[in-house]
């Protein structure tokens with residue numbers, strides 16, 4: 001998100017616009033936590049994870065009263081357009097604000113989950129996958145040395161993008177995804193088959209939001225069914241949301257931040273900038289959460305073929 005903020009600020013200034021940073025997301029918008037940003041305000045942040053403006057989950061913005069206060073703050077500060085970086089929650093709020101108070105808004109997809117329709121990739125996803133992958137590689141050393149089965153849980157809320165990508169890159173024996181429910185019997189079968197083929201260690205990747213429960217519950221149950229196997233669990237959690245962003249994420253964030261400014265200056269509103277193939281695109285905000293971006297079917301097939 002820092003790389004995106006840098007691109008927004010520098011593009012807007014280059015185009016002759018003034019830029020105001022809003023601290024703590026919608027919470028800061030409601031409370032008028034505004035600060036004017038100069039080119040130097042975004043120096044030395046492209047390599048840092050997170051957002052220097054800070055962010056928050058804001059209940060108040062879910063209510064019409066909260067959005068009314070936000071719109072008043074924007075008017076009072078003379079702000080003519082808002083760029084909101086985030087996921088579907090951020091975009092629902094931005095859309096409501098634009099409908100109810102005619103505020104011009106542009107969305108930039110920023111979530112590690114990659115679950116937004118209208119862009120191939122969201123900012124943060126590539127970094128999260130690479131962090132997960134590094135962890136998987138490290139865990140494999142213990143799994144292999146101790147002959148253990150590891151259940152590794154990755155983030156993604158209700159989406160399996162991180163899990164699928166990390167599973168293929170990390171050579172996982174199986175991946176459990178919310179989009180393609182897997183029964184415990186199927187997992188048991190994979191473990192038994194692996195054991196019969198002489199596998200001493202295995203990695204099962206579990207996406208958060210998987211319908212059998214989290215990695216802990218799944219491992220507990222399979223440990224009961226297959227007591228001869230030594231099972232361990234590792235939940236990667238928020239580790240995946242921090243650290244220096246990958247080059248791909250920094251470039252995507254720079255492109256999308258600049259595109260959001262250009263779109264806003266061109267009079268666009270209530271849309272999300274995205275990149276599909278090589279092209280920069282605009283998608284109406286409601287479509288970004290109403291339409292579903294499917295997992296790549298070829299990748300799904302590849303994951304199961306290579307895991308045998």
Ligand code: F6P
Pocket residue numbers: 057087111112113155156157208241
């Ligand atoms: O949406 C991004 C995400 O990191 C999800 O993958 C995860 O489920 C959620 O946020 C965690 O939210 P919080 O940091 O509020 O616990």
